[in-house]
Amino acid sequence: MSTVRNISSRGRWLAGLAALVAILAAVGVALSDRDGGGGSDGAQGTSSAATTARTTAPTAAGTRAEPTTAGVRSPVATDPTGSPEVDTSTVVWPWKTSAVRYDDPRSAARGFATDFAGFSPPTFGPFLQVDSRSGEVAVRPRRDGPVSTVLVRQLEDQHWWVIGSVTDALQLDVPSTGDRIHSPLRLTGRADAYEGHVDVGIRQDGRRDPIGQGYVTACQGELCPFAGAVSFSRPTSAAGAVVLSVTGGEDGQVWQLTVVRVTF
Numbered sequence: 233m234s235t236v237r238n239i240s241s242r243g244r245w246l247a248g249l250a251a252l253v254a255i256l257a258a259v260g261v262a263l264s265d266r267d268g269g270g271g272s273d274g275a276q277g278t279s280s281a282a283t284t285a286r287t288t289a290p291t292a293a294g295t296r297a298e299p300t301t302a303g304v305r306s307p308v309a310t311d312p313t314g315s316p317e318v319d320t321s322t323v324v325w326p327w328k329t330s331a332v333r334y335d336d337p338r339s340a341a342r343g344f345a346t347d348f349a350g351f352s353p354p355t356f357g358p359f360l361q362v363d364s365r366s367g368e369v370a371v372r373p374r375r376d377g378p379v380s381t382v383l384v385r386q387l388e389d390q391h392w393w394v395i396g397s398v399t400d401a402l403q404l405d406v407p408s409t410g411d412r413i414h415s416p417l418r419l420t421g422r423a424d425a426y427e428g429h430v431d432v433g434i435r436q437d438g439r440r441d442p443i444g445q446g447y448v449t450a451c452q453g454e455l456c457p458f459a460g461a462v463s464f465s466r467p468t469s470a471a472g473a474v475v476l477s478v479t480g481g482e483d484g485q486v487w488q489l490t491v492v493r494v495t496f
Contacts, residue, residue: 260349302407305367318387322410324348324473324493325394327437331390340392341369341382349380349477350486360386362439371397373480373487379487395493402430402476402490403455412495414446415444416463423450423458425478426487434464436496444465 238424325344326332330349336341345351357370357379366385371377380399386392396409404421407413415435423430428451434444444464450456473491480487 255365258384267423318389320393321471322385322386322395322493323387323393324396324491329438333389334393335391337367337384337386337392338369340384341371341481344382344394344397345371345380347476349433349489349491351489352485371489373485377480378488396473396491397491399488399490400424401455401478401488404474404476404490404492405493407474407490407494410495413474413494414496415465416461418443418447418459418461419459419474420450420459422455422475423448423478424453424455425450426452426480428452429478430458431477431479432460432462433477434462434472434477435475436469438469443472443474469496471495 239486240414286476292445309473320328325340325348326334332343332345338356341359342354344352346358351371355375356376358368359369359371360416361367365387366383369382369384370379371382372380378399378401380397382397383395384392401424402421402422403467404419406418406420408463417431417434428449430448432446432448435442435443443466444459446462448458450458472494474494476490477486478488479485
């Protein structure tokens with residue numbers, strides 16, 4: 233009888249324990265349902281929905297939030313003509329501050345010959361390409377006249393610019409292209425000119441009239457050395473050009489031309 237009572241008591245204890253476990257499980261389910269699904273998954277879903285609402289919320293009636301500027305390129309700097317900013321430190325013509333621009337190399341050579349050099353009226357040869365962005369155009373004072381070669385280059389703005397001119401009859405040794413000069417300017421070279429006379433002009437960017445004028449003497453009928461000095465007034469531009477020219481004996485017009493880019 234003692235053994236039976238012990239088994240009966242043990243059965244009642246196990247039954248009570250099972251009931252307690254069932255009650256606790258029920259309470260846990262109820263709490264979970266109240267929290268909207270419970271656990272970290274429910275919290276993440278709520279956060280994601282809130283983020284989406286903030287992202288798509290309009291800033292005003294009928295408009296959406298503006299995107300960020302990350303990765304947006306700044307506007308390209310332009311010169312006074314509205315063209316992209318380019319390095320014109322080697323350019324003789326046209327002046328960067330002017331509105332003059334040329335879409336093809338022969339037009340650039342023509343503008344230089346008439347507006348800068350003073351040929352009247354010149355004739356022009358074809359454009360001879362040297363590389364993908366540069367070349368030369370032959371200019372003559374008349375159809376059977378001597379050749380001055382205008383050097384042209386296409387810069388990053390896709391326009392054509394003149395970087396100088398050369399001729400066999402006017403060979404300038406000093407100064408050379410890109411030299412920095414001061415007054416008085418000493419010049420050396422070789423020339424074959426009418427009566428040996430070579431006109432020298434010193435110009436600054438933005439002005440047609442020279443800031444200094446003079447001449448050097450060479451030979452007629454053959455190349456021979458020349459040397460001389462030309463003074464010039466204080467420039468107001470950082471760069472300009474040295475212009476050597478020969479005039480025709482018949483009409484006094486510009487006959488040949490050498491132009492070298494310089495800085496002050």
